[in-house]
Amino acid sequence: xPRKTLYDKIWESHLVKPETxxxxxxxxxxxxxxxxxxxxxxxxxxxxxxxxxxxxxxFATMDHSIPTTSRSLAGFDEAAARQVRQLEVNCNxxxxxxxxxxxxxxxxxxxxxxxxxxxxxxRTIVCGDSHTSTHGAxxxxxxxxxxxxxxxxxxTQCLLSRKSKNFRVNFDGTLQPGVTAKDMILxxxxxxxxxGGAGYVLEYRGSAIRSLDMEARMTICNMSIEAGARAxxxxxxxxxxxxxxxxxxxxxxxxxxxxxxxxxLLPSDDDAAYxxxxxxxxxxxxxxxxxxxxxxxxxxxxxxxPNPTNAADSSALKYMALQPGQKLLGHPVNVVFIGSCTxxxxxxxxxxxxxxxxxxxxxxxxxxxxxxxxxxxxxxEFEGLDRVFKDAGAEWRESGCSMCIAMNGDQLxxxxxxxxxxxxxxxxxxxxxxxxxxxxxxxxxxxxxxxxIADARQLVGVL
Amino acid sequence: xxxxxxxxxVRQENVDTDQIIPxxxxxxxxxxxxxxxxxxDRPDLRVEPGHPILxxxxxxxxxxxxEHAVWALMDFGIRAVISTAFxxxxxxxxxxxxxxxxxxxxxxxxxxxxxxxxxxDLPSQTLSITGGPTVTFPIDSFSKICLLENLxxxxxxxxxxxxxxxxxxxxxx
Numbered sequence: 001x002p003r004k005t006l007y008d009k010i011w012e013s014h015l016v017k018p019e020t021x022x023x024x025x026x027x028x029x030x031x032x033x034x035x036x037x038x039x040x041x042x043x044x045x046x047x048x049x050x051x052x053x054x055x056x057x058x059f060a061t062m063d064h065s066i067p068t069t070s071r072s073l074a075g076f077d078e079a080a081a082r083q084v085r086q087l088e089v090n091c092n093x094x095x096x097x098x099x100x101x102x103x104x105x106x107x108x109x110x111x112x113x114x115x116x117x118x119x120x121x122x123r124t125i126v127c128g129d130s131h132t133s134t135h136g137a138x139x140x141x142x143x144x145x146x147x148x149x150x151x152x153x154x155x156t157q158c159l160l161s162r163k164s165k166n167f168r169v170n171f172d173g174t175l176q177p178g179v180t181a182k183d184m185i186l187x188x189x190x191x192x193x194x195x196g197g198a199g200y201v202l203e204y205r206g207s208a209i210r211s212l213d214m215e216a217r218m219t220i221c222n223m224s225i226e227a228g229a230r231a232x233x234x235x236x237x238x239x240x241x242x243x244x245x246x247x248x249x250x251x252x253x254x255x256x257x258x259x260x261x262x263x264x265l266l267p268s269d270d271d272a273a274y275x276x277x278x279x280x281x282x283x284x285x286x287x288x289x290x291x292x293x294x295x296x297x298x299x300x301x302x303x304x305x306p307n308p309t310n311a312a313d314s315s316a317l318k319y320m321a322l323q324p325g326q327k328l329l330g331h332p333v334n335v336v337f338i339g340s341c342t343x344x345x346x347x348x349x350x351x352x353x354x355x356x357x358x359x360x361x362x363x364x365x366x367x368x369x370x371x372x373x374x375x376x377x378x379x380x381e382f383e384g385l386d387r388v389f390k391d392a393g394a395e396w397r398e399s400g401c402s403m404c405i406a407m408n409g410d411q412l413x414x415x416x417x418x419x420x421x422x423x424x425x426x427x428x429x430x431x432x433x434x435x436x437x438x439x440x441x442x443x444x445x446x447x448x449x450x451x452x453i454a455d456a457r458q459l460v461g462v463l
Numbered sequence: 464x465x466x467x468x469x470x471x472x473v474r475q476e477n478v479d480t481d482q483i484i485p486x487x488x489x490x491x492x493x494x495x496x497x498x499x500x501x502x503x504d505r506p507d508l509r510v511e512p513g514h515p516i517l518x519x520x521x522x523x524x525x526x527x528x529x530e531h532a533v534w535a536l537m538d539f540g541i542r543a544v545i546s547t548a549f550x551x552x553x554x555x556x557x558x559x560x561x562x563x564x565x566x567x568x569x570x571x572x573x574x575x576x577x578x579x580x581x582x583x584d585l586p587s588q589t590l591s592i593t594g595g596p597t598v599t600f601p602i603d604s605f606s607k608i609c610l611l612e613n614l615x616x617x618x619x620x621x622x623x624x625x626x627x628x629x630x631x632x633x634x635x636x
Binding site: 013014017021023025036048053064065120122123128129148151157158162194226228262294406407429432 | 474475476477479481482485486487489490491492493494504505520521522525526527528529530533548550551552555556559560603604605616617619620621623624626627630631634635636
């Protein structure tokens with residue numbers, strides 16, 4: 001028997017029909033739906049007179065284009081409001097559970113899936129959103145799909161798919177204080193490039209992954225797509241099981257014991273074969289920050305902007321208004337955004353709050369703190385983190401994607417620079433003409449205080 | 464499916480789908496007229512209309528899964544995109560909409576210029592360069608059949624209804 005990887009095992013256990021000349025028919029255990037990439041899919045169903053095959057395996061929320069200033073759509077962007085109302089109509093008509101603006105379970109789709117216990121080891125999970133890779137942190141096979149595929153999954157609970165190759169990413173060693181999961185994944189993407197994972201499913205392994213909590217593992221899997229990978233995964237372990245225990249949709253009683261027994265069989269076999277391997281020793285890792293216009297363009301926080309080696313790099317530096325050789329520490333910052341499906345969970349807000357507690361945001365800097373879900377917001381407020389942020393002079397918002405995708409009016413002005421805990425620094429991503437520096441919540445919070453790109457370790461000592 | 468034209472160029476590498484169509488244009492519930500937002504914030508990337516073949520830099524279509532990027536290109540009149548590599552989700556979305564993703568070697572890519580007309584022929588999987596070579600390109604065999612015979616993937620999946628039901632009965636998740 002050939003040894004199998006975690007990915008091989010989940011792939012094989014979801015084959016309705018194996019791959020031949022035709023792609024495999026892959027069964028989907030969980031389909032997450034949001035307002036932006038689903039309307040045309042529901043319209044397609046209607047045109048063909050089809051139903052949703054498994055409304056019980058389909059869950060919807062609204063996150064991308066909703067306001068974060070209030071829970072009301074009154075007076076909000078009419079196009080966005082129409083799209084949100086269309087999702088309500090679609091979910092109602094097709095019998096899909098919707099966690100809408102009034103729901104206490106509303107939030108960014110990749111934050112609420114895990115929170116509700118819907119995201120479970122061994123499952124296949126899809127959503128019309130590239131950051132669906134987040135759910136791989138639980139040892140699920142999770143990936144983003146287009147709207148045509150959303151329609152196919154709604155109608156058949158299946159996808160046509162070809163198997164990807166296995167890519168082993170070893171993170172060994174021990175993180176230094178003040179260095180986080182965000183820095184690990186930025187370092188990996190810098191190493192393999194924005195297309196380095198294309199055609200692969202990444203499996204994150206090694207001692208440094210094992211010692212991360214679930215939220216940090218989600219941060220890493222979340223950005224797998226920024227290396228072009230189909231998905232990113234971490235084998236489930238006791239940390240995974242403890243996170244899931246007693247969550248709303250987690251199995252209970254005997255079903256829980258059965259699930260644990262099943263989940264323990266998922267990790268890759270010893271000596272399983274991988275098509276590609278990369279290793280990073282995190283002991284030597286510094287906090288990372290991007291300087292360019294894709295997530296692979298990152299350097300250690302204390303580093304200098306490298307010399308461009310091609311036309312694309314030169315145009316990125318021009319867009320970012322940076323000079324080769326320039327230090328990033330001390331670079332002026334207009335806006336700090338703390339949130340997103342990458343770093344908008346409770347542990348991220350705790351880290352940011354630890355830096356901001358008892359300090360003031362710089363007078364020239366605007367700071368948005370946007371919890372990833374209603375539940376994250378509730379817990380943060382229970383811990384008093386909202387007071388820390390507000391006392392420091394930051395804006396404390398309602399949950400949503402907000403300035404990560406800048407669809408809802410939360411956005412940069414042309415020429416503004418932002419330190420952002422989100423996942424993409426593409427040109428105009430956070431607002432036309434805006435310049436984004438991606439970094440960890442610690443770096444973002446330190447930069448908020450200084451009004452310049454700053455190192456949290458120098459500000460508050462060893463965290 | 465055969466497209467012949469002098470190509471237009473987006474030479475930059477790693478052009479992500481946010482550049483192809485910015486997020487603020489995704490607040491739609493249909494696909495009508497979406498081509499007018501193509502490269503909305505990137506005048507430097509905009510191309511002349513009326514040229515159905517686009518030549519694009521390496522790793523075209525990376526980033527967001529938005530199918531709107533493919534819809535915008537199609538609505539603008541693009542029928543084939545040639546590059547040395549496409550991002551996975553973009554390629555999938557392209558194939559499902561009849562936009563032909565043509566992957567060529569860097570050597571072939573270097574031969575492409577706006578003066579030499581190109582022919583992309585899906586049945587023979589060839590790219591012909593006027594005054595230059597004809598090369599073959601890879602394409603998923605199933606997607607090719609679907610495109611050439613106008614077969615519908617969802618129809619194919621629906622035909623497997625009994626297999627899906629049987630799978631559901633034996634499957635634990």
